[in-house]
Amino acid sequence: MTPGELSLLLARAYLSRVAEPPAPALAGFVVEHGAERAADAVREGRVPADVQKEVGARSELRLAEADLQAGHAMGARLLVPEHEQWPRERFAAFEHAAQNGARNTAAPLALWIRGSPRLAESTASAVSVVGSRAASGYGEQLAAEFGHGLVGRGFTVVSGAAYGIDGAAHRGALAGGGATLAVLACGLDVGYPAGHIGLLRAVEAGEGAVLSEYPPGTPPARHRFLIRNRLIAALSMGTVVVEAGRRSGARNTAGIAADLGRVVMAVPGPVTSALSAGCHELLRDGEAVLVTSTAEIAEAAGPIGANLIPPGARPSRDTDGLGEEELRVFEALDPRKGASADEVSVRSGVPLAGVRAILPALEFAGLVARGEYGWVRRRRRSERS
Template identity: 40%
Template sequence: MIEAWAYLNRVVEGPHRRIHELLLEGRSADEIAAGIKQRDTWIGEALLASTEQRYRTAEHGLKEDLQAARRHNMRLIHPGHPEWPAEKLDPAFRFLALSEGTTTRKDQADAVPPHALWVRGESLKKLTHQAVAIVGTRAITAYGRAATRSICSSLAQHQWTLVSGGAAGVDQVAHSVALEHQTPTVVVQACGLDRAYPSSHRELYEQVVKQGGAVVSEYPLTSSPMRHRFLSRNRLVAALTRGTIVMEAAWRSGALSTLTWAEAFGRATMAVPGPILSAQSLGCHQRIRDGRATLISTADEAREIMSTSGAVDVEANYELVFPPTSIQELSPNELKVYDAIGFEASDSAAIAHKAGLTLALSIHLLVELERRSLVVREGSLWRRLELGAGDLQ
């Protein structure tokens, strides 16, 4: 069984729409692999053409893949495997297949699920149970770095798995923050797992695996990083997560591709705004302006968008972090009386007249304001107390 999946992974660069169709029809990996080797017509002209150059040599390549996988603690997972993240992939690609509109990507060649995934590290199914994609520019600014660290730190503290592509810039910061907080993170590569891209991140990937995360790839061993593979990889980053956050992205940033895939999958799409003079945030601003991404500035806002209804109350959290001042807590009538009082003492009748309230109600409210240490009574007169600048807002 595993040899057949490894053969399919090697004989044609995935994903291949015809292989996906055959699997949906109930064909097993063994049947499809045998059909390719025997050049059976039932596999379809498209698959025959796609495998013409490799169907003989793939057999040798898969054996090398499996031997190398055993040496380096890698494994190939596939539909039906205990670690296959079907709960994330199936709904995403089903939503895509049923979608309509100008932003859908369902007609693209790679708009189908992966046939198999190479994994180093923890179970991908387990890691993606509560996961969020963090993407953005490689040319990260000081602002982008600070924003990424802030949001990722809070997400990590709430046990969200951070999924990204392992590149320099935003990706690297996201993975590093997860490691700092002892929280799992997933690197989705655009090359074989026997390679690290960029090569300077090899140690980072080792730490990801050692600390309970995973490094994942759709491509067989020895596959080189190429532009089309990065773009196709982005769909997996989006599909494996509940939502995608773009931290910092220029007008033509590749990170926006991941956001577009998340949109096509019906997943949450979020963008962090940047300085209005920074070209590195133009892509984020455009998506927010077009209504294709929700503006977020905190991890709590992201969690509220991605969580089940009522699980996260951002406004309640803000109330705790930014409690109202003593003036902001006043009712409308209390505020009328408070505004009618000056720092020079006045009698209650004058205050009631200025506030436009009855004398009895005004006296009642004056007593309440005194209890809150906002005014002071001097005999039959009342005057306002000096407050700090923050209390006056």
């Protein structure tokens, strides 16, 4: 590492320690002046009032070196916007959103990351899978299936690290041997939730990574989960809500994803399940697209025109191509009792001349036959033994 690079990392580490994300004024100040000059200005209190409001409470915290050492000790590195693997294109959505009037949002100042640091590559084609902590077996099964199916189609999976849907999505992606990203609402060293420490280790050991904008030691807090959700939304092309109650973080992520111009998808479930009520509400409100399979997710989230589901996939019947009068004639016949064309005409209400033209055509199609005692219907494929 060159002294210049170290100086940059120290500046970014300091800045991300002194402001509680998101810090839109500080972010703008850093873009304007560069990280190092911005850090100096913050340390010396020479910043505009809106920036000072964001950093005033913590500007005395000079922990940059200690934070970098702590990161090094735990195998994490600080990914900064100046790095080629910074997910620049994904985070451009924050600028667009701010221009469109979204308030209090901003790209992170830096990201602590453990696992594969190739974030720009892994998020080039990514889908986030989110939902309730207290998921049902139905929801967990689907999340795992989607995680598995998405990596099989070349997508990276993005989620949080909670129990329930988040964990199931990661497990499915890992089982599929693909990349999955876990975005935390606390420092990477906090070990939250405790029951997922092993899972997060597996995520890091695979193609994916665990990441957070919060410095080492930052405890999780409710507002941090909400703020973290913007990163899950931004890092993916679309967000699937698998299960969500009427009030849930997953719905919050969906709202942010929509603000960022991402595709929002929701999975339906039993209307008797409170865990699907949030999904149904998103669908009722027209805020999400209904998806029921990985194929549908890939179609909705992927680049336009890619991953289209072939239209042929519907079941067919022998009588599918028949016109209305042909169907009436066909239905007027019995598989066993033969009927004359006259009888068929009266039964079906189709004029005799029409019946006389239709019966041979149906015979040619293999649907009816001339029996000893008149015309009979041939059994349908599904009825044949």
